[in-house]
Amino acid sequence: MQEKKLHELEHHPVGSLMWRYFxxxxxxxxxxxxxxxxxxxxxxxxxxxxxxxxxTAVFPVMVIMMAFGMLIGSGGSVRLSLNLGRKDFEQASKVVGNTVVLVVLVSGTVTFLGFAIKDPMLRLFGATDVTMNYANDYLNYILWGVVLHEIGFSVNALIRAEGNAQLAMISMLISAGINIPLDALFIIHFNMGVGGAALATIISMACLSVWVFIHFRSKRSVVKLEWKYLGLDKKIVLAIVSVGLAPFAMQIANSVVQALFNINLIKYGSDLAVGAMGIIMSVAVIIIMSIVALNMASQPIIGYNYGARNFDRVKQTLKTSIFIATVISLGAWGLIELFPRPVISLFVADSPEIMKYGKEGLRYYLMALPVIGFQVVAGNYFQSVGKAGKAIFLSLLRQVIVLIPLLIILPKVLGLTGVWISGPIADVVASIITALFLVQEWKRLKNVSGTLSHR
Structure with missing residues (x-):
């Protein structure tokens, strides 16, 4: 099993392998x-x-939770792929053990801090007197489930990194399949409101956590989770964190940005404008996650072959990923421009004010979608090959360096429209700068590949 997985990463045709993983x-x-x-x-x-x-006011808090999951899960998965590419199986096992211990310690700390600063944090992220009770009820449940959420997310990333893409998919299907009926049961039947939605999420994540642990103790895993590797090795922890810092920084920046959006939406719109933004972000998540799935498919191939110094295969995978991401982005943009009303109605059918805010915001906020696919894939490449510095910069470029100043300046000039158009302007600027970085890297890969072929 182990040899088969590694052989296909190195020799199977890139297009069909990416589809199999995608x-x-x-x-x-x-x-x-x-x-x-x-x-x-x-x-x-x-x-x-x-x-x-x-x-929606709780969403920035959940983004922070996800940031810590990505810090460890993304960093661990990249390091696992690179070590498998070098055929260093003992080091790969140590990465798995360190990842598990690290995620438990970090998520426990996040839970404690979350309860300590819960109320001021919700106020900061846009909860008002009208919405505070709802936000508080939801977050109370979610904080108790942080450890389960982080374990499920982070360890499942390791399953994918070892080449078990289908099993990683089944993991998420099991979890979602539990969550959806529990939502209906707790919210509709037991009338638990927002607390019921949060409780359903926690139970489903508990099931995911058990599932991923069972995998790494089974014969299906390429790398085993062994008791002797459950610990913290300073070098491995630093290696995991250095790579995971890029998606971590991006998620923290996402949280700050979401808070700024909520504050501006209340100031220049109303509480219901925040609700409309929640709908818009749900739509954006579906599109971005499609491209993230593409990154997940390409990351083991890029990481393994970069570790094996097979740079022609790295370039081929990158080029294929950019093409597919652009097609996805263009298709999604066309659908949103044509059918904004049905999208909003899926969430709230009888609120004219949310419909008004939602239609306007959906079209403005996502009008730069055609370039987002390239931007996300190109930024992920630098993370996949362990170039943490460039990956961190490109992650922060859109969310911090460009978008935060725009969210401070444009609403003062253009009001609510300024809030909506800050996002697409940041996307275009970030895409141009990312393209410059990628052109440089492409030339370097071409030169290195040529040198190796002449040896």
Whole structure:
């Protein structure tokens, strides 16, 4: 099993291998994204638009939780791929053990800090007197499930990195399949409101955590989770964190940006404008997660072959990923431009104010979608090959260096329209700068590949 997985990473045709890895990753991330999206649909339809706005105020907190999961899970998966490419199986086993211990310690700390600063944090992220009770009820449950959420997300990334893409997909399907009926049970039947949605999420993540641990103790795993490797090795921890810093920084920046959006939407719109933003972000998540699935499919191939110094295969994978990401982005953009009303109605059917804010915001905020696919894939490449510095810079470029100043300046000049158009302007600027970085890297790969072929 082990030799077969590694052989296909190095020799199987890139196009068919990416497809084999993409569709399970796509189904998996879509299932994962359904946690928040299905919650919002049930809350918007059965609790009310104000409750939807309250849960949207919790979204930046959940982004911070996800940031710590990505810090460890993404960093661990990249290091696992690179070590497998070098045929260093003992080091790969140590990476798995260190990742598990690290995620438990970090998520426990996040839980404690979350409860300590919960109320001021929710106020900072846009909860008002009207929506605070909803936000507080939802977050109380979510914080108790941080450890389960982080374990499920991070360890499942390791399953994908070892070449078990279909199993990683099944993991997420099992979790989502538990979450959705529990949403209906707790919200509709037991009338638990937003707390029921959060409880459903925690239970489903508990099931995912058990599932991923069973895998790494089974014969199906390429790398085993062994007791002797459960510990913290300073060098391995630093290696994991150095790579994971890029997606971590991007997620933290996402949280700050979401807070700024919520504050500006309340100032220049209303509480219901925040609810509309929650719908828009749900739509954006579906599109971005499609491209993230593409990154998940390409990361083991790029990481393994970069570690094996097979740079022609690295270039071929990167080029294929950029093409597919652009097609996805263009298709999504066309659908949004043509059918904004049905998208909004899926979440809230009887709120004219949310419909007004949602249609305007959806078209403005996502009008730069055609370039986002390239931007996300190109930035992920530098993370996949362990170039942490460039990956961190490109991650922060859009969310911090460009977008935050725009969110401070443009609303003062253009009001609510300035809030909506900050995102697409940042996307275009970030894409141009990312392209410059990638052109340089492409030339370097071409030169190195040529040198190796002449040896």
């Amino acid at each position: 569709w399970p990753a796509f189904i998996g991330v879509m299932a994962n994204s359904l946690y928040n999206i299905i919650d919002r649909i049930f809350i918007g339809q059965f609790v009310g638009p104000e409750a939807l706005s309250g849960v």
